[in-house]
Amino acid sequence: MIIEVENLKKSFGELNVLNGITTGINKGERIAVIGPSGSGKSTFLRCINRMEEPTSGVIKFNGEDITSESCDINLIRRRVGMVFQHFYLFPHLTVRQNITLAPVQLNIMNQKEADEKAKYLLNRVGLADKLNEWPDKLSGGQKQRVAIARAMAMNPEVLLFDEPTSALDPEMIGEVLDVMKELADSGMTMYLVTHEMGFAKEVADRILFIDHGIISEEGTPSEVFDNPKQPRTIEFLSKVLRR
């Protein structure tokens, strides 16, 4: 297993968001995390690269406990990419500089190698002509594709997608999902928090349904979507799939 999570708990003050989550992801596996708003699914994802500090529990990356004092989280984050709902491209840098900033600054590549990598990745996400463009000039879907290329530039072992299409106009969702589908098909290990049930069903190997900070149901897409067992899952799916 690349990532193992044991009894993960997270509270914000009085509010218990995660109430003991135990799960994991294998190399090449694609896991979609679904659940109602406020169920803790984004918090779960953000604990995996310690964007949020877990209150208790253990998270292991390739066997190393990343919640321990001795762990250098910056080294872990190089191997665990993240794509955000609101893209967060760096507006003062061009598309190329957005992608090459981290690999060059962390001495993983020199500028020339990173530039080549940026060209390759932009080609892969279908934005080869935007190499020297400013983020402000891009549409939402283009920004998110650049953000995916930026995360990929570090050659991560796992990618964490935190509702990557939730901030997009409907007509731009498809282009981002296409890129993610291509990544999934290439064997990338992915955690995906999403409201796109159709995409989750199509791409994921396993679905986690998180409710009130625990995994209340998990299984293959057909198990969870076609044959849900928990009443909360049935209720949630009936609401979101009715559309």
Next chain:
Amino acid sequence: MTMNNKTRGDYFLGLCLIILIFLLYRSGFFTVEAWQNFVDHFYQNFIEKDRYMMLVKGLRSTIFMTLFATLIGVAVGIILSVIRVAHAGGIHIPVLNALADCYIAVLRGTPAMVQLLIWNFTIFASARDLNKMYIAILAFGLNSGAYVAEIFRGGIEAIDRGQMEAARSLGLSYGKSMRLVILPQAIRNVVPMLFNEFIVLLKETSVAGYIGIDDLTRAGQNIQALTMEHSQPLIMVAIIYLLIVMFLSYLVRRLEKYLSRSRRG
């Protein structure tokens, strides 16, 4: 037909003007002697023995002092603001943060002129050979730093939290994220306010004469002492300050417009 407010105002202004002209006439303002007197004084104050050069040199000192004090202020301000923002952002630096808080409280809580006098007569009292200009630059610069720190803090806090998260998620350290991602955006946001700080300092340095620097204000006073004429030199000094400040304010407005336009893209 009733008069509307605008016409009534015009009449009132006209009446005031007539009264003013009458009073000036009674006081001898329009006599040839009065104007001859003004021209004579003007000649004495500014032309004779090239006294205008005193103002030019004074202005040069004022601008020199302001420029370098602003540079020190910006440097100190960035450091202080980063310390405070980093502390608030969960980086464990309680001692540094307390020092920064203390610095800002003391330097903002006491008059700049008192600080200048303390630097000159207490801290550097024994350094007689030290150029007074350096003392003034240091005093005004460190004072300005406390204000610039607050400007920068606002600029940094205005940047979306997600920018820091995105940088950290790539494995960049807090310091690198701050330096490469947050500060460039924050500085761009506060550039107009830094120009304003320059304008404030330009006026603030007018007390530098108290430690013996011949800045613009002091140059005016020096001319006063030579010609025994009391109004023209200081009014000229005021006009020079005003023109520079108005010009710089104009530049700031242009800059703000430019920045807001290019940011929208």
